[in-house]
Every structure is written in C-alpha cells, then in structure tokens.
Amino acid sequence: SAVISQKPSRDICQRGTSLTIQCQVDSQVTMMFWYRQQPGQSLTLIATANQGSEATYESGFVIDKFPISRPNLTFSTLTVSNMSPEDSSIYLCSDSLQMNTEAFFGQGTRLTVV
Amino acid sequence: LAKTTQPISMDSYEGQExxxxxxxxxxxxxDYIxxxxxxxxxxxxxxxxxxxxKVTNEVASLFIPADRKSSTLSLPRVSLSDTAVYYCLVGPLGAGRRALTFGSGTRLQVQP
Known part of the structure; x- marks a missing residue:
C-alpha cells in the first residue's frame, strides 16, 4: 500500500490570496492526481501530474489558476491562486502504485475562502 | 467510461446487512467494477x-450478474462506523495509471 501525507489538512484564507497544498508519497510513483470535492459533492479530477513534464488539466481547470509542481517521484504541490469563495472545497491528491490496483488518497485539504 | 447510477442515500440499523x-x-x-x-x-x-x-473480502462482498449491467455491494452486519459515502466506479484495468471517475455515490447512514 501507499501512504499519502497531505498538508495542510485545513485552512481559512482571504480572497485574492493563494494557498499551496503539499502531497508526499512514501513510495516513488510515476503519476499523481489532484481532485476537488465541493461540499456534499463527488470528486472531480483537476489534473494529472507526471514527474518531469507539465501537468495535464481537465476541462474547466487551467494552469494559471491551479499551478502544479512535480519536482520528484514522491512529491507534488497544487496551488489555488487568487482565491475566491467559490474555491472553498476539499482538495485531494491521489496515486496508484500499480497499473491495475487500487488508488490511494491523501486525507484531503479543506479550504475555506472568506 | 461507463456511466454509473446509484441511490443517493440509504438508511440502515446496526447489525443489518x-x-x-x-x-x-x-x-x-x-471494464472492472x-x-x-x-x-x-x-x-x-x-x-x-x-x-x-462474486468477490468477497474481509470487508464486503460484490455480486455481479452475468450481463454485468449492474453490481451490488453487500456489507454484512453494519455498524455505526460504516456510515460513509460509497462510490461505484467502472473502468478498464491494464490501461496504465489513470485517474478515477467518480459518480455521485451513495450516502449510507447507519443508526443505532
């Protein structure tokens, strides 16, 4: 199994500011994924982060708003930029160690923008 | 990816299946489920x-009929700690590491 540590676990931020969320995996993994989960809703994929290349973003998400770094095979960050109250959500990172098996998730970052 | 449909919510009592x-x-x-x-x-x-x-592990059983157009997650003798949202996902394996597509999920509330 993989252990994914995500921080901060929660934060309250002022609108217009940015927050960087960190995700650390205890094993080397090729791909990591960032999801958003709005209150009471399901998970929506933001982007896929590969080490050594730019992240691939899903429709509705752009790099200027959600820049992602992937400096090595065990770490990734997601920044929520120029935040507004609509960005209040839970942000989760995920990975699967092997091609055919379960995915592992961090515990999530609960972001509140005021 | 195949679209999934689940009940939005379910209620149960402790000890029930x-x-x-x-x-x-x-x-x-x-596709796997x-x-x-x-x-x-x-x-x-x-x-x-x-x-x-049928697949069974220490947590649950999964029943899949021959046509595979539906599946049933069975939780035996639930407890309060089984209160959670349960998501059914359908997709291919062996296709490389990829993100998961989550549907709306089923919110299970277990009462004492």
Missing part, C-alpha cells in the same frame, strides 16, 4: 473490485 446496487448499462468488455468508501474528512478508500460473479 446493507446492499447497495449500482447500474452500469454501458459497461465495456474490459470497483467500490470505494469515503468517511467525512478523509479521502476515498478502496473496498473491493470484481469483474464477474
């Missing part, structure tokens, strides 16, 4: 995965 059914009419030949559980303030956690017939 809970069956959550997921419809996936457009499931493809190489996977269930995840999500507690409040936590990321989803893998429960069980199957392709056909």
């Amino acid at each position: 809970v069956n959550i059914t997921c419809s996936h009419n457009n499931i493809a030949t190489n 996977t269930w995840y559980q999500q507690f409040p303030s936590q990321g989803p956690r893998f429960i069980i995965q199957g392709y056909k017939t």
Whole structure:
C-alpha cells in the first residue's frame, strides 16, 4: 500500500490570496492526481501530474489558476491562486502504485475562502 | 467510461446487512467494477473490485450478474462506523495509471 501525507489538512484564507497544498508519497510513483470535492459533492479530477513534464488539466481547470509542481517521484504541490469563495472545497491528491490496483488518497485539504 | 447510477442515500440499523446496487448499462468488455468508501474528512478508500460473479473480502462482498449491467455491494452486519459515502466506479484495468471517475455515490447512514 501507499501512504499519502497531505498538508495542510485545513485552512481559512482571504480572497485574492493563494494557498499551496503539499502531497508526499512514501513510495516513488510515476503519476499523481489532484481532485476537488465541493461540499456534499463527488470528486472531480483537476489534473494529472507526471514527474518531469507539465501537468495535464481537465476541462474547466487551467494552469494559471491551479499551478502544479512535480519536482520528484514522491512529491507534488497544487496551488489555488487568487482565491475566491467559490474555491472553498476539499482538495485531494491521489496515486496508484500499480497499473491495475487500487488508488490511494491523501486525507484531503479543506479550504475555506472568506 | 461507463456511466454509473446509484441511490443517493440509504438508511440502515446496526447489525443489518446493507446492499447497495449500482447500474452500469454501458459497461465495456474490459471494464472492472470497483467500490470505494469515503468517511467525512478523509479521502476515498478502496473496498473491493470484481469483474464477474462474486468477490468477497474481509470487508464486503460484490455480486455481479452475468450481463454485468449492474453490481451490488453487500456489507454484512453494519455498524455505526460504516456510515460513509460509497462510490461505484467502472473502468478498464491494464490501461496504465489513470485517474478515477467518480459518480455521485451513495450516502449510507447507519443508526443505532
């Protein structure tokens, strides 16, 4: 199994500011994924982060708003930029160690923008 | 990816068996069925995965009929700690590491 540590676990931020969320995996993994989960809703994929290349973003998400770094095979960050109250959500990172098996998730970052 | 349909919510009592059914009419030949559980303030956690017939592990059973157009997650003798959202996902394996597509999920509330 993989252990994914995500921080901060929660934060309250002022609108217009940015927050960087960190995700650390205890094993080397090729791909990591960032999801958003709005209150009471399901998970929506933001982007896929590969080490050594730019992240691939899903429709509705752009790099200027959600820049992602992937400096090595065990770490990734997601920044929520120029935040507004609509960005209040839970942000989760995920990975699967092997091609055919379960995915592992961090515990999530609960972001509140005021 | 095949679209899934689940009940939005279910209620149960401690000690009862809970069956959550997921419809996936457009499931493809190489698709597997996977269930995840999500507690409040936590990321989803893998429960069980199957392709056909029945799969059982220490947590749950998964029943898949021959046509594979639906599946049923069975939780035996639930407790209060089984209160969570349960997601049914359908997709191919062996396709490389890829992100998961989550449907709306079923919110299970277990009462004492």
